[in-house]
Amino acid sequence: MKKIVLIILIMATVLTSCTDFELGDLGFDIKPIGSYVAFANAGGTVTPIVRNISESTTAVQNLRIECATGTLSDITVTYSFSGSAVFGTDFSVVTPGGSATAAGGTILLKRKTDPDGVNDFDFVNLGVQALTDGVADGDKTLVITLVSAVNADGKEFSVGRGAEGGTIYLRTATINIEDVD
Ligand SMILES: [Ca+2]
Ligand SMILES: [Ca+2]
Incomplete structure (x- = not known):
């Protein structure tokens, strides 16, 4: 019995002498990895996304x-x-899981549920389709800008890639639509 009491005493001493281990106390400057939502190129480059199509491109x-850092719940x-370019006249949005109006829209970036793929980030494709209008209305340009991203847990993600105060990449995507009339 004495032995057990002694062991408990030793354990209690060891446990109380433990404090939270903070890397910051050792002089390390700890910064959380910024989580972001941004347009993505194949291969992960930060080259601006510009598509050149015509009105008749179907x-x-x-x-x-994508949300390359991953998310614990779906992101709006x-x-x-x-x-x-005018929504409904020059282009439409065909992606399910969201809605769009003349000013813009929302899309649901669903959390990846298949953990197998190495490069299989959480992502969604925003589908934009050109519309023919039969009118000589000139070439049009559409710029899509990411405004905000928040997941179901209320976590806000920055939009675009890059450090705060520096150049932000891939926050926008541009589609040039050539008039065919
Ligand atoms: Ca047009
Ligand atoms: Ca036209």
């Missing part, structure tokens, strides 16, 4: 939006439209 332009991504 292929959907799939613009990949809000984007805006700018440029001379």
